[in-house]
Amino acid sequence: MGEYKDSLHEFEGDSDFFPPPPRHRVGRERIHIQKSSVCSRAYFVVVMAFFHLYIINIIALLLYVHYNTGSGEQDVPLEKSAGSPRAVPAEHQTPSSTAHLSPEMSFQLPRLEGIRVGHVQRVSIVPDRTHNMRTLSLKPLLFEIPGFLSVEESNVVMQLAQLKGLTHSSLLTNPDQEEQLTQDELFSLLDLNQDGLLQREEILSLSHSTDGSWLSSYNLRKIHTGLETNPSGVLSLQEFKRVSGGVLRYSGAAQGLDGHTKVRQRSTHTRLYLGEGTHHLLKSVRNRVTRLTRLPSSLVDLSEAMEVVRYEQGVFSHAHHDSSPTHPDNSCTHTHLAANTSNQVACRYLTVLLYLNSADSGGETSFPVADNRTYEEEVLGDLSQQYCDKGNLKVKPVAGTALLWYNHLSDGNGWVGELDEFSLHGDCLVTRGFKWTGSVWVNIDPDQQRQERYQRLVSWHPEGHSKTPEHGDFHQDL
Numbered sequence: 001m002g003e004y005k006d007s008l009h010e011f012e013g014d015s016d017f018f019p020p021p022p023r024h025r026v027g028r029e030r031i032h033i034q035k036s037s038v039c040s041r042a043y044f045v046v047v048m049a050f051f052h053l054y055i056i057n058i059i060a061l062l063l064y065v066h067y068n069t070g071s072g073e074q075d076v077p078l079e080k081s082a083g084s085p086r087a088v089p090a091e092h093q094t095p096s097s098t099a100h101l102s103p104e105m106s107f108q109l110p111r112l113e114g115i116r117v118g119h120v121q122r123v124s125i126v127p128d129r130t131h132n133m134r135t136l137s138l139k140p141l142l143f144e145i146p147g148f149l150s151v152e153e154s155n156v157v158m159q160l161a162q163l164k165g166l167t168h169s170s171l172l173t174n175p176d177q178e179e180q181l182t183q184d185e186l187f188s189l190l191d192l193n194q195d196g197l198l199q200r201e202e203i204l205s206l207s208h209s210t211d212g213s214w215l216s217s218y219n220l221r222k223i224h225t226g227l228e229t230n231p232s233g234v235l236s237l238q239e240f241k242r243v244s245g246g247v248l249r250y251s252g253a254a255q256g257l258d259g260h261t262k263v264r265q266r267s268t269h270t271r272l273y274l275g276e277g278t279h280h281l282l283k284s285v286r287n288r289v290t291r292l293t294r295l296p297s298s299l300v301d302l303s304e305a306m307e308v309v310r311y312e313q314g315v316f317s318h319a320h321h322d323s324s325p326t327h328p329d330n331s332c333t334h335t336h337l338a339a340n341t342s343n344q345v346a347c348r349y350l351t352v353l354l355y356l357n358s359a360d361s362g363g364e365t366s367f368p369v370a371d372n373r374t375y376e377e378e379v380l381g382d383l384s385q386q387y388c389d390k391g392n393l394k395v396k397p398v399a400g401t402a403l404l405w406y407n408h409l410s411d412g413n414g415w416v417g418e419l420d421e422f423s424l425h426g427d428c429l430v431t432r433g434f435k436w437t438g439s440v441w442v443n444i445d446p447d448q449q450r451q452e453r454y455q456r457l458v459s460w461h462p463e464g465h466s467k468t469p470e471h472g473d474f475h476q477d478l
């Protein structure tokens with residue numbers, strides 16, 4: 001402190017040394033002007049700096065909002081171009097626009113974002129209007145789109161299905177076929193990867209067979225318990241026969257809830273082709289699915305035909321997955337032409353389920369483990385109808401509403417990854433009236449190269465040009 005004072009005094013002394021500035025007005029003003037110009041320059045620099053920062057912030061904010069809400073992108077379908085998805089304005093998209101995957105490009109499948117449960121985003125699936133899409137769950141990634149079809153359009157789809165003719169699934173037409181599947185055959189059906197052993201994933205995923213029959217919860221539990229208590233954690237054919245103890249039956253008419261197989265009964269179905277040459281409404285359904293999912297149209301175009309199902313009162317199906325676990329030994333039913341393996345499984349990357357009417361009562365679609373992280377422990381034993389009462393999420397059928405969910409996770413590189421076990425779902429008992437649905441499955445092989453080989457194969461043309469695939473015959477009778 002003392003030092004400070006001294007130096008201060010020194011300074012004061014020094015200042016006395018200099019003659020005081022002339023005490024006239026002009027001099028004082030000049031000094032004043034110099035000071036204020038320095039101040040205003042500094043002030044100007046600071047203000048400009050803040051102004052620039054402000055502008056930069058605004059630009060950054062606008063960019064953030066643009067890219068995070070997908071504004072502009074939300075309303076357009078994606079088409080593949082030069083190796084990356086490119087936004088194509090809705091009005092430029094034609095029903096025949098195709099986006100072919102090419103082997104030299106590492107294409108990434110666009111995937112919708114759920115953000116959070118209850119989040120609503122606007123989507124454009126038909127020109128000149130938008131729809132609300134609500135996130136129902138994140139695991140599985142599941143959305144609801146009311147008004148995907150108008151009520152009139154839904155009626156037309158039901159009429160088209162009736163015109164085509166609705167049939168019972170082949171195994172169910174003859175109740176005498178009940179005992180026709182032996183345990184060996186059933187084992188072979190369950191053994192998805194055909195390695196001669198039943199793994200837990202196989203039992204979890206294949207409670208659903210391609211013929212529309214379902215294993216009962218009783219049988220599933222029995223097999224699962226046998227598998228869990230087996231030290232090896234898998235079941236050979238002999239072990240399978242031992243644990244299933246002869247009571248196992250696979251197909252046939254319903255046998256009540258006494259623990260035996262109960263199958264989807266009194267439901268009839270047909271397939272409606274969505275490709276070129278079909279009814280314009282069905283082509284429009286395909287285009288809406290393409291625009292909603294933002295997948296390349298070639299993937300949607302080459303997918304299986306829409307399945308229309310009519311459920312009568314008293315009908316339900318057990319919980320199941322629409323797709324199959326990814327396994328190198330499996331080939332997808334849709335791409336097996338381009339594969340060497342003999343084991344074919346359904347590869348359905350996503351499902352778009354259309355409610356064609358509002359069932360009078362019951363008939364909800366239940367996702368028993370949606371967003372439930374404790375599912376492993378509690379669900380498998382409850383794959384019977386109880387999943388309806390206990391299910392985490394139940395969606396009531398409303399005419400024209402569509403559900404979209406992903407049956408597979410992403411593999412982290414923008415392609416199809418593991419089966420999402422949380423996509424387990426089933427339809428609850430229709431307690432009054434009828435229920436009509438249309439299921440559109442987009443088939444994508446988890447093996448990207450095989451998918452590409454397949455697409456090259458089906459779009460091959462004798463003149464050497466790859467053309468829009470003419471696959472009418474190919475899919476007509478799926």
Ligand SMILES: O=C(O)CCC(=O)C(=O)O
Binds near residue numbers: 309363425437
């Ligand atoms: O009808 C439903 O609610 C679900 C139908 C379904 O899951 C299916 O057909 O795979």
Ligand SMILES: [Fe+2]
Binds near residue numbers: 320321322425
């Ligand atoms: Fe399903």
